Amino acid sequence: xxxxxxxxxxxxxxxxxxxxxxxxxxxxxxxxxxxxxxxxxxxxxxxxxxxxxxxxxxxxxxxxxxxxxxxxxxxxxxxxxxxxxxxxxxxxxxxxxxxxxxxxxxxxxxxxxxxxxxxxxxxxxxxxxxxxxxxxxxxxxxxxxxxxxxxxxxxxxxxxxxxxxxxxxxxxxxxxxxxxxxxxxxxxxxxxxxxxxxxxxxxxxxxxxxxxxxxxxxxxxxxxxxxxxxxxxxxxxxxxxxxxxxxxxxxxxxxxxxxxxxxxxxxx
Numbered sequence: 001x002x003x004x005x006x007x008x009x010x011x012x013x014x015x016x017x018x019x020x021x022x023x024x025x026x027x028x029x030x031x032x033x034x035x036x037x038x039x040x041x042x043x044x045x046x047x048x049x050x051x052x053x054x055x056x057x058x059x060x061x062x063x064x065x066x067x068x069x070x071x072x073x074x075x076x077x078x079x080x081x082x083x084x085x086x087x088x089x090x091x092x093x094x095x096x097x098x099x100x101x102x103x104x105x106x107x108x109x110x111x112x113x114x115x116x117x118x119x120x121x122x123x124x125x126x127x128x129x130x131x132x133x134x135x136x137x138x139x140x141x142x143x144x145x146x147x148x149x150x151x152x153x154x155x156x157x158x159x160x161x162x163x164x165x166x167x168x169x170x171x172x173x174x175x176x177x178x179x180x181x182x183x184x185x186x187x188x189x190x191x192x193x194x195x196x197x198x199x200x201x202x203x204x205x206x207x208x209x210x211x212x213x214x215x216x217x218x219x220x221x222x223x224x225x226x227x228x229x230x231x232x233x234x235x236x237x238x239x240x241x242x243x244x245x246x247x248x249x250x251x252x253x254x255x256x257x258x259x260x261x262x263x264x265x266x267x268x
Contacts, residue, residue, distance in 0.1 A: 052082075
């Protein structure tokens with residue numbers, strides 16, 4: 001049977017996806033073969049970041065409304081997106097130090113450190129740092145980042161959910177300065193401990209906790225893969241944007257988004 005393919009559909013595949021714009025967005029600044037790889041890896045990562053922000057923003061809203069089912073799916077989806085991002089470092093790592101050395105002079109001061117979507121995702125997950133806004137001053141993204149900095153993070157909404165379910169969360173945690181990172185607190189650890197000691201009685205909260213743990217695990221794997229790829233290609237040189245490079249990435253690995261969910265495991 002002959003396939004019925006529309007020669008002139010009302011909207012084509014390329015039009016729907018905006019492929020003319022998408023595929024013309026790669027503009028190497030050097031004649032080097034590997035620069036296209038470098039550009040596409042980072043552009044694809046930005047698309048995955050956009051989807052991650054879309055999913056976790058919606059998950060946060062559902063948690064605030066005590067509607068956990070859709071939030072579970074959205075958080076789990078971002079964990080799978082992280083797996084894609086981790087794999088992207090494997091592809092980029094096929095670039096050798098010599099290959100990158102030929103491209104680096106053409107990058108100027110551009111750096112992944114300047115990715116406003118990465119910063120938005122960190123803020124959304126709770127890694128708040130007002131100092132990071134300085135990188136984005138004078139850019140169109142600054143206002144949105146400032147708004148996100150002052151908004152409850154995904155984890156803030158989870159802690160508020162615990163309080164609504166009857167856990168005695170300390171008032172200073174519920175009224176904390178949202179522009180600063182969440183710091184582990186005994187009352188939150190105790191609340192999660194109660195959940196983990198009786199999963200059947202608190203199944204949806206238990207499921208939420210495990211979704212968050214998986215999300216952080218994947219995010220940290222992504223950070224680690226980034227660190228090791230940077231070490232492999234440029235060693236301990238400073239980044240093009242002025243950051244300390246691998247040293248900065250290693251420091252970020254020590255920070256937990258959801259600290260009580262790691263602490264609770266010690267006491268079980």
